[in-house]
Amino acid sequence: MIPPRTAWVPDWALIRTRFLELRRHRPLVIAMIGGNLGILLIMITAISVMHAVHPDVAPAGGGSRFTSFVFLMLATGVITAMFLGAIVGSEDLSSKFFRALVTTGRSRLALYLARLPAGLALLAAVIIPTYAVAVGCAVTLLPSRSFEYYYAFSSSTKAPGIHVILAAGGWLLLQLIVVYAITLAISALVGSEAPAVMIATLLVLADLVLTTVMHSHVLWSWLRFVDIEWILWGMRPHFPGIATCCGTLTGLSFSMPGWEQLLALVVWLVVPLGLGAYRSITRDA
């Protein structure tokens, strides 16, 4: 059955064509693959070559290497998610295709909502295989027991367990989804890609400032609800090969209960996306 055209829920056909369209952004897809899988492979190759040349350098497997792969992917993934979000958020507007889409009679909200999962699918299509490569290396290229002296933790030389793999992957994906969604919303709000990337970058930097300020005095502790990066950091699983905890520079330390984290996360997703949707519905076409 064809859904009524006024329905605000995008149907499968709409999401599918949107995904196919995004997939055909050749420079974007090349940059996404190169910037994630490519950089990871360079890192793995570099470690492997070093290991081959200097056998006292640990190979590209085990818990510690896994952890560094995940953090590398976090860095490259955040940049990827930002650019993808910016493009998905406003490419219709900059090309004036938005007007053609609106004159099909499809609800503007459905058009907006169709972009979200389509871009997410592309993000996942790049990140999940890259993560699989990272995991593959981490569990196969294990260092021998003689490397235990090389690392400070016993988990460093062991293959990460399935729980760690799933939790770390989920956490990585969650971060990227948040960055993607927020940048998409900003892009839909401002209607242009470059300013959206700029604003999203400034937000990340602002979060760093927030983190410092909120740890400076207990009076500022309420800022933890605003500091999305800190909230996400608080949700990280335990990574092998690194210390469990880390104090703060000022010695002030606090944590957030799970429900608060979840609530803050939902607010951080719903509010920007809601504003983006509102702008899409009300803007001139």
Place this chain on the structure above:
Amino acid sequence: MESFEGAAQSSLSGESHLAVEVAGLTKRFGRRTVLSDVSVAIPRGVGFGILGPNGAGKTTLLRTLLGLVRYSSGAMRIFGQPVPSELPALFRRIGAVVDEPGFLPHITGRQNLEMLAAARGDGASKRIDYALERAGLGANSDQKVAHYSTGMRQRLGVASCLIADPDLLILDESMNGLDPAGMQNLRTLMREHVASSRTLIFCSHLLDEVERACEMVAILDKGKVVFQGPIAQIRGQGTALVKIGCDDERRALSVLASVPCATEARFDHHEGIIVVLRAGCDPVHSAVEINRSLLGAGVAVHLIAPERPRLEDWFIELTRPGASTDSSPASSPEVRGR
């Protein structure tokens, strides 16, 4: 406060023979009034031209009608349904290109249409091949839009309308950049559209094309309707001309002074003799009469060309700076903008 919705619909007649009805529409961008109390009535099954100088508000009128921008006051209907509230359903019957058509450059023309068809639903995707062929884009449909020429983009714009199988076809400057074959193709398409009792709204600066495609026009100037009515009415009321090429212009001019249907005759180095006919004189009959007089006086005539009043002359007269709309040749109330 501007809105997409909610203006009073009471000022509309709601007549069922109208495809589009706009009453008292005012649209401001900031403090600038771009459309001022615009009223237009477009009957079903006609070709309707919307003309006006650059910046007159033609595109803004179409954008407002299609709910693409908010408006300040007024009321609109399409096929008797209030707009913009009923637009989602009405768009099933509308194919529109407003201003330069915009497409995603990194995918092909066909893929752009597939996206629009997916948004439309209603089996629009089945009409993609037909639309591409009909718009004359078949061979280039699998090329990226980034590599399209201006004319190819225009053709894709027309194709995007055709996937809707529209009852109301709205084309804004769609002939710009088309090659002669493309223009002829679009001309035929517009004619066939109207011939099948569907409605066409055609905005263009190519007034000859408007004359060919449309029976009626509205002329906008500075956001106001300065004329609205059948093109035939303009032809009936404007001044017709006869152009003459002969061997002895001086003699011809003295003969023409006594021809009853001529009010004025002058010599132009490029065009030869131009005879302005009395209002109501048929240019073809007058040409025969003039030819007879000239031959009778021994002037050898090698060219005699009757010219009906042209939309272009009428348009320029109406929209020239400082033109008073009441001083124009056909300022009868029934053809004025209401």
